[in-house]
Every structure is written in structure tokens, then in C-alpha cells.
Amino acid sequence: MRLQVLGLTILLFPVALSVLAAQSELRKQSHAHQMFLLRDALSRRPRSSDFYVGEVACAFNETSTCEETFQKVLAAEPKPAAAKQIHQMLAGVALREGRYRRALQEIDALLLVDPNKSDAKGSRPLIEVLSRFPDQAVQGASTATVQMDDSKLPLLINGTRASYFFDTGANLSTLSESDALLFGMQIQETKPGGVSTDISGNRVSFRVAVAKSVALGGIELHNVAFLVAGNEQQPFVDMKPGERGLIGLPVLSAFGSMTWTRDGVFEADRSPATSNLSAANICFDDLDLITQASFERHALPFVLDTGAATSELWPKFAGVASDLVRKSGTHESHTVIGMGGNQKFEATLIPKVVLDLGGMSVALQPAHVLKTQQRDAGKWFYGNLGIDLLRQAQSVTINFKTMTLQLDNATDRRKRRE
8 A cells, every 4th residue: 555655646746847947938938028928838738727828818818718827726725926927918908909998997907916017007097088088980991992191091080081100119109299289189287297218218208189080981980099209309300290190019919910012002801710729820919910931940029010111120130140240240339229329239230131021021121139129029029120121012911810920022922822
């Protein structure tokens, strides 16, 4: 009998170690914001912790699963650290979907757990103002096809014509004070004044306004939140009235799927689509859109930012590309242009870096690898991929229903037709 007990113990001990190792791996990936790795690890462990299941669902835009799973976790009264993470993730999901009151509820729940949480305290005044308005809603046609004007979308904002860039790097749509008044929008103050950060890490002050309607072709959104920048704010200073703004992530994700071509045709498609989590190559990290790209067989997560004219690689990339940096890198001072002004960073210039992105090879010529971290996202991701890379494709599709990025060139399309 003793031998049986000892034998049972010997059998169970490696299993326990295996479970602990698996949980440690999941925890490490979660803390490092590595959602693609966490997704893959969960697919191998279908009976994993509900916390990680909810986290992956939030990241890959499976909102119902995300919220239902996290409500179950919260009902079990998790530790404060886990509760804070959950409320922060749920607030991000609500805000990127334009559910302003729900976002405020989650921020307030987070602050009940940790009243000193600085980012929640900083964002609450802005979200509190937005919570006074109805949630963003979309109606009308399932699809819309328009001709862009110099890469800008032709819109009707409160019935007045506008021509705005689309920017996946913008947490909220943004316009100048003069355009807000042009569209008859009431500008709301936040207390204390709302502050955000741009691509360079500069702090930028904003107020808030909500458009009653934003229409693209036959698709119409209601109660769309805008950050309102001063008239002197770049890049709007030199733009014409009706062009001093950009459309951000909550509107773009409401389009469902968006495709644009090199000759300026833009199509939004809200039609239902079947998702395949294992095939997704974009995800959310709070309010950042992340894509997975490959460099020399390394699958790496990057921020995907259609509002950035040029791509920048971040310090983490230098570790992966150490041989290339050593062989062909030269020192430079590189300027990053953001809404809060220009900022210079010490960087390494590499003549050419090739990435596999969205099913296509694209090249940064030259590539700028920053030596210092410009944003908190630089702790987790390898760079900010901008429109300069996407323009190398004949067409680009970002599908928020299937969470996929696809780049095509003319040769790819011919092969599919054959």
C-alpha cells in the first residue's frame, strides 16, 4: 500500500510541475503583452485559466466572450492586481467601441480597487464628459465604396463635407477647434484639461466634442467622439477648413472591414464574417492596434499606425537584428513628427530592413532603429509601422471582424484568379 502511495506521488509530481510551468508561461506572456503567443499557448491548453481566456478574447475583438468570461472571474473575487487588469481591459474594449458610459463604469471600478492608478485618474475626466452622450451607433448600408482625395476619406460630419485621414494609431478621432465649429459641434471642457500623448511621447492637451453623425457613403455613425485640438496644433495648421482632422479607431472598427487601393478606392464592409482565431494577425493592446510581422523568421509584434507617414523601429528590434545593426548600421539623429511637435532621437540607420507583413514582403529603405524608448508601448513591441510600408501594396485590407491584415499586389491577385 505504501508503494502504491509513493508510486502515485511519483506519477503526480511531474504533472504538477507541468501545470505550474504552463501557468508560468501564460503569466509571462500576459505580463509582456504578447497576445499572439498567449493565444497560441491557450490553443494547446483549452482548460486554462479564465483570466487568460478573457484576455485573449478582449485582444482579438471577441467582445461577448471577453465580457462574459471576465464577469465570471470578477464574481470569484480575484486578487486586486487581476481585478485592476480586468477593469482596465474592459474599459479599453468599451471605449474603442464607443460605449462611453460602460467605459466610465470600468474606470470607476478600477479606481475603487486602486485609487492611485495614475493612467485611470488621468483619463477619467475625458471619459466622464463622453459618458454624458449616447453611445456610438452605426446604421445604414452594409457596404460603402468611395474615392479618396489624396489619401483622405470623403465624409459628411453633421451634414457638412469633410476630407479626413484615417488613423489606426488614434485612440479617438481628432479635429481642430475651427473644424469643430464648422460642423456645429459643441466643444466640451474636461476638468482637469484632457491630456494625451502623441507618437513621440509628447503631451498634448485636448478638449472633447461629439458629432451627431459621421457618414461615409451610405454608412452612418451617430454620437462619434472627437478630441478637439487647438487651431495651432500640428498637423492641422496648414490644412484647409474641413480637412483639419482624422478618423480614429472607434469609427474604423465600426466599419467592420476596410480595404483601400493604390489608386484611391476605399471600401468599408460591415457584412457578417466568420472569424478564425488561429489565423488572426492583428489584435488590440488596450487602445493600440497590433500586427504580427516576420523578420528573418522571427515573428514580432508591432504597432500598426496608418496615421504615421514613416515607420520607426524601436529599441527591442535592435536586439533581434543585432547582426544587421553591427554589419550595416550607422549612427544618426532621427526626427519623429507628432501632434505635440517634433522630437529628435538617437538612432541607428540601416540601409534596408525587409519584413513579411500581411502576406507580403515590404521594405524599409532606409530603416530607423531608435535607441531610446519613445512610448510605453516600446517596452513590449518592436516598432511603429506606418503608411509608408502599406503603400507598397496594391491593396490593403484591415478586417476587424476576422482580425486580419492582408496586403496584396497585382501578382497576388492574378494568381488567385488563375
